[in-house]
Amino acid sequence: MDVSRICAELVAIKSENPPGDTSEVIEYIRNFLDARGIVATVTDTGSGRCNLVTRGSKKPLLLCGHVDVVPALEDGWTHPPYSGTREDGYVWGRGATDMKGGCAAILTACDMFVQESRELPATLAFVCDEETGGEWGIRYLLAHHMISPCDCLIAEPSPARHPCVGQKGLCRLDLKFTGTPGHGSLYPTIGVSAIMEAMEMLAYVKSLHDREFPIDEKLREIIRHSSDVFSEEFRIYEGSDILERVTYNPGVIAGGEKVNIVAQHCTLDLELRIPWGCSIPDLVRDIRAHARHGTIFNETTHLPSFTDPDCDFVRIVCREVERVWGGDVFPILQWAASDARHLRGSGFRVIEYGPGELSTLHGTNERISIVSLEKAVNIYRGVLNAYDKTSELS
CATH class of the missing domain: 3.30.70.360 (Alpha-Beta Plaits)
Incomplete structure (x- = not known):
């Protein structure tokens, strides 16, 4: 299964928020899963704001992504924003990085897993409303008890070697x-x-x-490491100020x-x-x-939130990232907000980790490296394997 093709097809389905109509992209995902025997429930919370949740898994793992994207004007793009063009080693278009690339990687990893005649050890959730606060997306699923507290991996774009375990x-x-x-x-x-x-x-x-505010020394150390990552990724040389102030x-x-x-x-x-x-x-x-x-x-x-960086969930994800990318892998905190805050507030342990070109997020010429997509699939497969062997978890 070609993850770049799935990503390109998802990007080509326009799902701007506002207005938030995700019915077509959710139907694509439902058909994809149905063809692989994965049963899902689709909700329409009004005006085509659709979510999807799979059923049947009893393993304590949720793989999650949002399918809404911020609006894009045609001006300034090398390729039209909803073309899903695959060229020069990238998939181009609005949502490629944030975060249809991550959704494509989840779908591809799950496809590979079930092709081995194995039962999927995770629940999947694809939601409609991350970009405008989550009222009709993840908050709807939580309010209607369609997902239960467990370990949740959100495929939001992140630095390649650094899963995000907390946010301001x-x-x-x-x-x-x-x-x-x-x-x-x-x-x-x-x-x-x-x-x-x-x-x-x-x-x-x-x-x-x-x-200045009092910060636990353990947290301060993570902030220091996060600051170094920001400096490298965004050329922001006051990353500690962003996280501490x-x-x-x-x-x-x-x-x-x-x-x-x-x-x-x-x-x-x-x-x-x-x-x-x-x-x-x-x-x-x-x-x-x-x-x-x-x-x-x-x-x-x-409130600010974070998942304990020493827990088994973080250990598993970091291990799989290191296996695929090599180098120095460690968790970081981030300055922005996502659905993770709602999930942590409801008792989930949450990590954000996914493929993407962070410098193009919400910008013109948004794109995603096909290599990063393929590596994300490999990492997600490793996480699925770990949760298929529940003895690793504590």
Whole structure:
């Protein structure tokens, strides 16, 4: 089974989120599994937002991937974003790295396993809504008890020799600021500008990046190693700051009524990534105190999370990565968020490991190396073999 062909065919099925219609790509996966005798349930949570979960396995392993992708414009691509072109050793197109390549590797590894007349020692889950928060995807499966806590390998793209075992927390705040209108020529003597109130609060948020938080020494060592990996992968030479400090992004701001009126209204969508050791309730309380004329009308938070790097699950995955890639293999933490946070919050041990070209993620000319796809298949087969021999697990 050619993993690059499966990846190319998945990429060619458009599944942008928004709007989030994954019905066609999930139907492709269902047909693929059905042809191999793997029984699956498909859910449609509305508007074609479909998920798939297989049935029958009693082994404590879940292989998971999302099939939604971020939107892509046609401009700037060497190959059209939904062509799935295979050329120059890559599969090209939106979702090749994030993360239809990982999904293709899962499917190929499972195909090879069942072709040996062996019962698949894992449950598979393919979900529709990772890119916009998971409400209709992994969170739907959890809420409807369609998956149970176990060891979960998410095929998200990762550095080749470094499975990701943890990620920073997340805090998203929607704020509304109210000012006192007046003639623009008299500000700041007359009136209170909602826009300037938002800017003053953002000045405080900027200062949060300088705060330091207490971190367990074992975790600090993993952060140090992770920082080294970031420096190599992304040419980010302050990786430890990213993992140890609050990072922030005022993603959307809108306000004002007219250029010569002191702004009466302003809204701000603010996102913060939260390091270990930082209290999110304390952080939100401080932000609220510095938003003198503002209110928080929507708040979404997730704690930082990680899977014990010394557990048997991490040991097995790292062993298989080392077998295939060689070199120095060790787990790392990451700065971004994924479905892993929802799964860890529900009692799963989660590792993210998959093929991909991280520098092209969400960008133009997104692509994935065919070599990395093939190596991922080999690694996933090794993990399946380990869970087929339950004596290895504790």
